[in-house]
Amino acid sequence: MISFSVNRQGVNLDVDPSTPLLWVLRDNLGLTGTKYGCGMAQCGACTVHLNGEAVRSCVAPVSRAAGKEVTTIEGLSPDMSHPLQRAWIAEDVPQCGYCQSGQLMSAAVLLRENPRPSDDDIDQAMTGNICRCGTYPRIRKAIHRAAGLMSTGGAK
Amino acid sequence: MSTLQMERREFLRFSVAVSGGLLIGLYLPGADRLAVAEDRSGSVFMPNAFLRIGTDERVTVIVNHSEMGQGVYTALPMLLAEELDADWNKVAYESAPVDPKYNHPVFGMQITGGSSSVWSAFEQYRNAGAAARAMLIAAAAQRWNADPATLRAESGVVLDGTNRKLSYGQLAEAAAKMTPPAKVTLKDAKAFKLIGTPVKRLDTPEKINGKAVFGIDVKNPGMLTAVVARAPVFGGKVKSFDDSQARSMPGVRKIAAVPSGVAVVADSFWQAKVARDAVRIDWDEGEMHAFSTSQMMQQFREQAKSPAKSVRRDGDPDAALAQAAKKIEAVYEVPYLSHLMMEPLNCAVDLRADSCEIWTGTQFQTVDRAAAAKAAGLPNEKVQIHTTFLGGGFGRRATPQSDFVVEAVHVAKAAGVPVKVVWTREDDMQGGWYRPAFLHAIVGSVDASGNPVSWRSRLVGQSIMSGTMFESMMKGKEYDPASVEGVDDLPYEIPNLAVESHQAEVGVPVQWWRSVGHSHTGFATECFIDELAALAHRDPYQFRRALLTKHPRHLAVLDLAAQKAGWGKPLPKGRARGIAVHFAFESYNAQVAEVSVTDGKVRVHRIVSAVDCGHYVNPGIIAAQLEGGAIFAASAALFQELTFENGRLQQTNFHTFPVMRMNECPEIETHIVESNEKSGGIGEPGVPCTAPAIANAIFAATGKRVRKLPIRMTEAV
Numbered sequence: 001m002i003s004f005s006v007n008r009q010g011v012n013l014d015v016d017p018s019t020p021l022l023w024v025l026r027d028n029l030g031l032t033g034t035k036y037g038c039g040m041a042q043c044g045a046c047t048v049h050l051n052g053e054a055v056r057s058c059v060a061p062v063s064r065a066a067g068k069e070v071t072t073i074e075g076l077s078p079d080m081s082h083p084l085q086r087a088w089i090a091e092d093v094p095q096c097g098y099c100q101s102g103q104l105m106s107a108a109v110l111l112r113e114n115p116r117p118s119d120d121d122i123d124q125a126m127t128g129n130i131c132r133c134g135t136y137p138r139i140r141k142a143i144h145r146a147a148g149l150m151s152t153g154g155a156k
Numbered sequence: 157m158s159t160l161q162m163e164r165r166e167f168l169r170f171s172v173a174v175s176g177g178l179l180i181g182l183y184l185p186g187a188d189r190l191a192v193a194e195d196r197s198g199s200v201f202m203p204n205a206f207l208r209i210g211t212d213e214r215v216t217v218i219v220n221h222s223e224m225g226q227g228v229y230t231a232l233p234m235l236l237a238e239e240l241d242a243d244w245n246k247v248a249y250e251s252a253p254v255d256p257k258y259n260h261p262v263f264g265m266q267i268t269g270g271s272s273s274v275w276s277a278f279e280q281y282r283n284a285g286a287a288a289r290a291m292l293i294a295a296a297a298q299r300w301n302a303d304p305a306t307l308r309a310e311s312g313v314v315l316d317g318t319n320r321k322l323s324y325g326q327l328a329e330a331a332a333k334m335t336p337p338a339k340v341t342l343k344d345a346k347a348f349k350l351i352g353t354p355v356k357r358l359d360t361p362e363k364i365n366g367k368a369v370f371g372i373d374v375k376n377p378g379m380l381t382a383v384v385a386r387a388p389v390f391g392g393k394v395k396s397f398d399d400s401q402a403r404s405m406p407g408v409r410k411i412a413a414v415p416s417g418v419a420v421v422a423d424s425f426w427q428a429k430v431a432r433d434a435v436r437i438d439w440d441e442g443e444m445h446a447f448s449t450s451q452m453m454q455q456f457r458e459q460a461k462s463p464a465k466s467v468r469r470d471g472d473p474d475a476a477l478a479q480a481a482k483k484i485e486a487v488y489e490v491p492y493l494s495h496l497m498m499e500p501l502n503c504a505v506d507l508r509a510d511s512c513e514i515w516t517g518t519q520f521q522t523v524d525r526a527a528a529a530k531a532a533g534l535p536n537e538k539v540q541i542h543t544t545f546l547g548g549g550f551g552r553r554a555t556p557q558s559d560f561v562v563e564a565v566h567v568a569k570a571a572g573v574p575v576k577v578v579w580t581r582e583d584d585m586q587g588g589w590y591r592p593a594f595l596h597a598i599v600g601s602v603d604a605s606g607n608p609v610s611w612r613s614r615l616v617g618q619s620i621m622s623g624t625m626f627e628s629m630m631k632g633k634e635y636d637p638a639s640v641e642g643v644d645d646l647p648y649e650i651p652n653l654a655v656e657s658h659q660a661e662v663g664v665p666v667q668w669w670r671s672v673g674h675s676h677t678g679f680a681t682e683c684f685i686d687e688l689a690a691l692a693h694r695d696p697y698q699f700r701r702a703l704l705t706k707h708p709r710h711l712a713v714l715d716l717a718a719q720k721a722g723w724g725k726p727l728p729k730g731r732a733r734g735i736a737v738h739f740a741f742e743s744y745n746a747q748v749a750e751v752s753v754t755d756g757k758v759r760v761h762r763i764v765s766a767v768d769c770g771h772y773v774n775p776g777i778i779a780a781q782l783e784g785g786a787i788f789a790a791s792a793a794l795f796q797e798l799t800f801e802n803g804r805l806q807q808t809n810f811h812t813f814p815v816m817r818m819n820e821c822p823e824i825e826t827h828i829v830e831s832n833e834k835s836g837g838i839g840e841p842g843v844p845c846t847a848p849a850i851a852n853a854i855f856a857a858t859g860k861r862v863r864k865l866p867i868r869m870t871e872a873v
């Protein structure tokens with residue numbers, strides 16, 4: 001049995017502890033917002049927060065989550081109110097959308113650590129997240145916009 | 157006004173690759189009768205296949221094209237809502253089931269491809285909206301006992317002269333009883349409120365909260381997950397396999413041979429994948445066991461030395477070349493490329509004795525359904541496909557053989573329960589149906605005053621149509637039009653011009669990849685025209701201008717891109733600009749790239765892209781497609797190549813087939829020409845110019861010509 005919390009709900013699971021967290025989230029818990037893109041920490045589609053840190057859930061065995069707090073895209077905000085979600089809508093960021101959960105989860109850690117990121121900071125934080133549709137210019141704009149929303153009290 | 161007739165003819169000329177769809181009627185006999193989109197919202201007014209209005213005011217637009225990032229779930233509802241005078245905030249989308257009602261009006265089947273969704277729907281969806289609007293007005297007229305001509309509609313309500321109102325929701329039930337109008341009048345473009353404006357995408361909310369369902373997310377009751385071991389070499393077959401270890405692994409329910417390999421069915425993906433990797437398979441590798449791309453390219457180079465099938469011949473290029481004052485020869489080479497959609501292939505199937513339901517992200521519903529029906533041994537009408545969101549398509553999800561759908565039906569048959577087949581990234585990359593490798597050998601000349609006199613392009617590469625249901629598109633041609641599109645209509649005024657095509661026969665499965673033939677013809681032709689400009693000692697922008705005097709739309713985008721990029725203006729030291737212009741999928745694009753090269757490393761700093769796609773619907777989506785198209789093309793130009801040794805693909809995942817990342821991404825500026833011409837495509841036209849614009853900028857920066865993709869400065873000449 002492995003116990004941890006996902007989006008503030010406790011879960012107890014009887015799974016092989018070496019199973020990547022990604023597949024436990026998707027197949028055992030039905031949280032399919034977290035995506036599979038490469039399975040080898042190359043693309044960032046599977047990014048979730050483990051005790052607040054961005055991790056690639058495709059290479060993190062579920063045993064690593066034991067006793068910890070996992071946040072997935074479904075838990076980023078209860079009502080789409082996260083400044084990044086609002087900025088994503090304003091900048092019309094997603095195309096196919098498949099990479100966007102991972103992009104948002106990486107960007108959320110960036111903004112928490114660095115509320116006014118520079119372009120270089122964005123490069124650093126976001127370079128691990130591939131977008132095949134090429135939404136990078138809009139992601140960059142949206143992160144700046146979200147930072148602006150936060151500084152003007154837009155953050156909850 | 158109907159432009160359909162014209163569109164059909166022009167489409168045939170320009171985009172033969174997918175226009176093969178016109179033949180599908182022969183391939184798929186019989187009419188099928190499946191329900192229109194089922195109603196899940198209690199809607200009461202369903203005037204036609206494209207629209208439902210509920211008493212809750214919701215307007216649901218049923219979209220007959222697949223949403224793969226290009227924005228059809230927004231653009232097509234905009235067309236309908238415009239003529240309906242709907243309240244945009246009440247508009248929702250839904251994917252269409254497979255039904256001839258939802259066929260592409262020009263291609264005659266359900267398909268998303270050829271950058272054609274918006275232009276093909278331009279009147280279809282507006283007509284649907286206008287008809288519904290007339291019925292709503294008629295219902296209000298009846299209620300008020302008024303003359304319909306005295307009523308008007310606005311933002312989801314019908315009003316009379318005294319501003320009395322009835323909402324579409326209030327009128328829905330009564331409107332359902334009205335007779336659909338025999339004829340509708342569409343708005344004059346000047347009256348458009350939605351069309352032409354940067355309306356926000358309707359699908360963004362569900363794509364940023366984890367709710368959007370892609371094929372890989374589908375979960376049905378009792379469904380298991382399968383991973384398939386496929387041959388390491390194209391054409392390989394299973395000789396025998398040993399699953400003794402895999403069989404006893406946790407979660408494994410079934411291991412079975414299927415036509416494409418060995419399927420491992422388990423409770424979850426990870427269990428299936430781990431067990432799949434533990435199955436030991438002895439393969440009969442077939443004819444491709446020794447295949448090597450470096451040998452193949454060597455053969456292409458040899459082949460290019462001899463004359464090939466003539467595609468176009470103006471004047472006497474051979475004589476002109478023989479007498480040329482100055483001539484130049486160049487050989488351009490491009491590799492096989494993977495579409496590499498962010499979401500790897502997958503397909504869920506629930507196969508029953510007398511029916512089959514399929515959930516997948518496909519661009520090719522009609523063809524997939526027929527192929528699935530055949531594999532299942534069922535009539536077409538017993539098979540239904542639920543189209544999910546596509547995590548990218550780029551052409552891979554429109555496979556004439558329906559490989560990933562047919563395989564999933566076979567796996568479901570073997571499993572005896574509902575299954576979802578999921579491909580790993582490695583499976584997806586090795587799964588074939590690539591953009592074919594191509595070689596263009598070009599020789600051209602200029603006269604003593606620098607005017608081009610002759611040009612001969614000789615292409616070597618595989619046909620994407622040969623061996624498919626589209627083969628008959630090639631009848632009487634002896635070449636594949638999709639191989640030469642973009643060079644057979646070279647717009648430059650050159651008196652002596654020859655285009656020749658060698659069709660290579662190679663056992664690697666190939667097909668359309670975002671922008672199809674233009675993905676390589678744009679590169680070769682726009683690099684070579686630059687080489688001719690250098691030979692003539694002319695500015696590459698002005699050189700092109702002088703040769704495009706009969707092509708005002710080419711000229712306009714070229715000028716716009718050059719002007720916005722500051723062509724000719726000084727740049728920081730080490731940076732230089734390159735330019736390219738190309739026509740594809742009924743749209744004109746020009747790009748200027750700004751690059752620097754440091755220690756052999758190319759950095760693209762900025763791309764300015766100008767497009768004329770005719771009458772446009774959503775400029776926000778157009779900008780996004782131009783941005784994405786340039787990044788997609790720059791990834792290929794800078795990094796991507798599939799190579800084979802001993803029949804085996806050498807690339808497996810993003811580390812060996814890289815995609816441009818945030819820190820490498822240039823600034824991208826997009827500009828749209830205002831136009832009243834008929835709408836053109838936008839998903840693909842933004843791709844072809846990027847590689848040549850970058851290559852030409854590298855020449856401007858370093859004096860070295862890039863003739864081979866991906867760009868390696870060590871190979872530049």
Ligand code: FES
Pocket residue numbers: 035036037038039040041042043044045046047056057058059
């Ligand atoms: S799926 Fe985890 S990084 Fe790509």
Ligand code: FES
Pocket residue numbers: 094095096097098099100130131132133134135225498547548
């Ligand atoms: S939006 Fe399609 S991969 Fe990023």
